Amino acid sequence: MIRRSRVLCRAGSALVLMILLTPSRASAIPAFARKYGLSCTACHEAWPALNDFGRAFRDSGYQMLEGKDNPTTTAPGYIPLSIRLTPHYELNMATNQQTDQGMKTLKSGSISDIGLDLLMGGTLSDNVSFLVVPTGFTSGEGVSLEAAWVRFSNLGGSSWANLKVGKHDVDLPRASHRTWTLSQTGYLIYGYHSPGSVSVYDLGENQRGVEWVGHDRGSFTRAAVSVFNVQGSPGTRSAFDTPGVYAHVTREWLFDSSGLSAFRIGGFGSYATWPTSTLTEDNEPIPGQGGDLKGSSKVGFDAHFWFGPNVTPAHLIVVFAHGQDNEALIPDATRDGTFNGGFVELGYTPTLRTTVFGRYDVIRNGTQGVPDNPQNLNDKDAETIGLRHTFNFTSRAEYALHAEFSTMRTQLAAADGSDTRNNTLFLGIDFAF
Amino acid sequence: MRGIWCTGLGLVLLTVAASADEQAGNPARGKAVYGRYCVSCHGERGDGAGESAQYAMPRPRDFRQGTFKWRSTPTGSLPLVSDLERTIRDGVYWTMMPSWYPLSRRARLDVIAYLQTLSPRWKADQPGEPLAIPPEPSRTAESVARGRAIYDMQKCAQCHGDQGAGDGPSAKTLADEWGDPDPPFDLTKGHMKGGSTGENLYLVFMTGLNGTPMPSFAETIKPDEAWDLVHYMQSLGARKPTTP
Numbered sequence: 045m046i047r048r049s050r051v052l053c054r055a056g057s058a059l060v061l062m063i064l065l066t067p068s069r070a071s072a073i074p075a076f077a078r079k080y081g082l083s084c085t086a087c088h089e090a091w092p093a094l095n096d097f098g099r100a101f102r103d104s105g106y107q108m109l110e111g112k113d114n115p116t117t118t119a120p121g122y123i124p125l126s127i128r129l130t131p132h133y134e135l136n137m138a139t140n141q142q143t144d145q146g147m148k149t150l151k152s153g154s155i156s157d158i159g160l161d162l163l164m165g166g167t168l169s170d171n172v173s174f175l176v177v178p179t180g181f182t183s184g185e186g187v188s189l190e191a192a193w194v195r196f197s198n199l200g201g202s203s204w205a206n207l208k209v210g211k212h213d214v215d216l217p218r219a220s221h222r223t224w225t226l227s228q229t230g231y232l233i234y235g236y237h238s239p240g241s242v243s244v245y246d247l248g249e250n251q252r253g254v255e256w257v258g259h260d261r262g263s264f265t266r267a268a269v270s271v272f273n274v275q276g277s278p279g280t281r282s283a284f285d286t287p288g289v290y291a292h293v294t295r296e297w298l299f300d301s302s303g304l305s306a307f308r309i310g311g312f313g314s315y316a317t318w319p320t321s322t323l324t325e326d327n328e329p330i331p332g333q334g335g336d337l338k339g340s341s342k343v344g345f346d347a348h349f350w351f352g353p354n355v356t357p358a359h360l361i362v363v364f365a366h367g368q369d370n371e372a373l374i375p376d377a378t379r380d381g382t383f384n385g386g387f388v389e390l391g392y393t394p395t396l397r398t399t400v401f402g403r404y405d406v407i408r409n410g411t412q413g414v415p416d417n418p419q420n421l422n423d424k425d426a427e428t429i430g431l432r433h434t435f436n437f438t439s440r441a442e443y444a445l446h447a448e449f450s451t452m453r454t455q456l457a458a459a460d461g462s463d464t465r466n467n468t469l470f471l472g473i474d475f476a477f
Numbered sequence: 478m479r480g481i482w483c484t485g486l487g488l489v490l491l492t493v494a495a496s497a498d499e500q501a502g503n504p505a506r507g508k509a510v511y512g513r514y515c516v517s518c519h520g521e522r523g524d525g526a527g528e529s530a531q532y533a534m535p536r537p538r539d540f541r542q543g544t545f546k547w548r549s550t551p552t553g554s555l556p557l558v559s560d561l562e563r564t565i566r567d568g569v570y571w572t573m574m575p576s577w578y579p580l581s582r583r584a585r586l587d588v589i590a591y592l593q594t595l596s597p598r599w600k601a602d603q604p605g606e607p608l609a610i611p612p613e614p615s616r617t618a619e620s621v622a623r624g625r626a627i628y629d630m631q632k633c634a635q636c637h638g639d640q641g642a643g644d645g646p647s648a649k650t651l652a653d654e655w656g657d658p659d660p661p662f663d664l665t666k667g668h669m670k671g672g673s674t675g676e677n678l679y680l681v682f683m684t685g686l687n688g689t690p691m692p693s694f695a696e697t698i699k700p701d702e703a704w705d706l707v708h709y710m711q712s713l714g715a716r717k718p719t720t721p
Contacts, residue, residue: 080573081517081528081573082514082575083514083517086514096579096580097514097580099579108568110569110576111570111571111666112573119532261578262579263579264579298581298582300581300582305581305583353506353509353584354580354584355510355512355584396512439517440528
């Protein structure tokens with residue numbers, strides 16, 4: 045029996061919740077620093093966010109291209125493995141939550157189950173590289189593969205022909221796995237859908253598929269296109285039966301200036317399908333049997349400004365996107381849902397050890413798929429501020445104090461129609477070796 | 478709304494224009510560049526003894542000596558700023574020195590200005606006059622053959638070996654000025670350390686590599702002979718010459 049299923053809607057909501065409750069893990073890979081003898085500051089503007097040199101290294105397939113990339117050039121004892129841990133205390137508060145005792149503010153806080161990332165990455169030979177990241181290792185969740193890909197670089201001797209195959213992070217305006225923020229709020233625009241949409245496609249989630257990347261020397265001009273099967277889709281039963289595509293083009297200019305030292309502009313877009321029906325058994329969805337694919341899309345631009353010396357910059361990022369969900373993705377909808385959103389992020393790194401950062405995320409719904417919904421249903425505003433102070437960074441290990449506070453208001457989201465607010469305080473030690 | 482965009486754009490342009498003022502390197506800013514990118518190999522004091530130096534072969538440059546390999550200036554002399562910038566921009570192939578091409582030119586000039594504070598030589602001496610490089614003649618079988626004859630006449634095989642594989646009779650005994658082993662380069666590897674263009678190789682023959690056993694041949698071979706030698710060297714490589 046095939047039917048549009050509310051079960052799908054509930055499953056989608058559960059997935060959204062699961063994703064939101066999973067802190068975004070970022071990547072910084074000391075194994076590369078060990079291999080090339082560089083400090084983490086060489087590749088990271090402020091760990092784990094990449095600088096231009098680190099971005100060019102990544103775009104070259106984790107290669108310096110100076111004859112020392114092949115694993116046969118490293119010491120026999122070298123293992124391309126790093127470990128990242130972030131033991132932390134996290135306090136969460138959510139207002140206007142429905143309980144049997146009425147609308148209440150719920151609080152929870154604990155020293156979270158630490159978990160860890162095993163970052164295995166490097167080269168298999170000249171121009172063939174890989175990354176495998178098992179993550180989790182917590183008592184409740186087990187282990188999952190955050191990334192697992194092989195990349196063939198410089199095909200035909202051209203830096204414009206690089207092909208990555210496997211589960212990979214798409215080329216976002218701001219990589220959600222290499223961001224300064226670690227709390228649950230995340231970049232709202234990446235995963236947002238119109239209210240009620242069953243799709244949980246999230247730009248920030250790694251996707252299984254193929255990515256083509258091309259770039260000039262230094263990666264100042266670059267383009268990336270990913271074709272993938274949408275992560276988390278209940279329709280998944282073969283490689284591309286819930287297809288999606290994402291593309292991003294950027295151009296960066298450096299200035300011999302003490303004011304604006306660099307500027308980058310980019311455009312991005314995505315189209316991802318999601319099943320709107322499924323085969324069921326005893327009214328329960330049969331895994332992997334979704335159908336009637338409908339699409340959601342996002343299109344936007346990003347602008348990066350680096351002020352001051354590019355060694356100790358103030359980095360301002362502006363991202364804006366327009367999104368749309370097909371009406372068939374939204375139960376009871378009679379029209380497509382649309383929204384606009386984005387974020388402004390500022391990080392200032394006055395010394396190599398310290399970065400202060402802040403971000404404002406915003407979501408504004410345009411057209412509600414369900415006409416009776418108020419237009420501002422599920423509009424969101426989030427503010428995040430924080431500090432990272434690295435105590436030690438060498439080519440072997442790094443550890444940093446991370447303190448962050450974020451607050452997010454969601455309009456009309458409570459059961460009684462009032463707004464909700466989620467606050468998160470995050471204090472931890474982030475280290476990798 | 479249009480006013481806001483115009484104002485923003487104007488501020489950006491003003492910021493760029495108002496501060497695009499310095500072309501010379503600034504050592505204070507260069508120290509910060511050095512601290513971010515260079516210190517792990519070249520050390521806090523620029524003595525070539527950073528935490529990764531013990532794993533590097535050849536060892537990172539000790540900037541206190543004021544001795545630099547890759548120059549366009551005569552043997553023994555200081556390099557031009559443009560020589561140092563080229564080494565930083567393109568890196569040194571087969572070594573731990575990567576290409577810092579993604580850095581801005583200003584960052585490169587700043588860090589060079591800082592390096593020039595690390596050795597008193599930069600106050601006492603001036604960089605030498607850059608060597609004039611005559612136009613490269615066409616590479617022919619004849620020029621390669623003449624280059625081989627010069628290779629033999631200048632006893633290059635003593636270090637680099639008869640077939641250029643870096644296995645000459647003296648190979649195992651060679652050391653640099655600091656006493657570290659400095660085996661001769663295997664010319665059959667294709668990609669040369671300091672770049673594989675004709676001009677790169679020409680400069681190596683005619684200026685030598687300061688601090689290493691590789692001498693300058695400027696006094697013993699003529700420019701056209703140097704080009705023949707370049708062509709012979711390039712014929713030894715497994716790969717075609719590449720642009721740095």
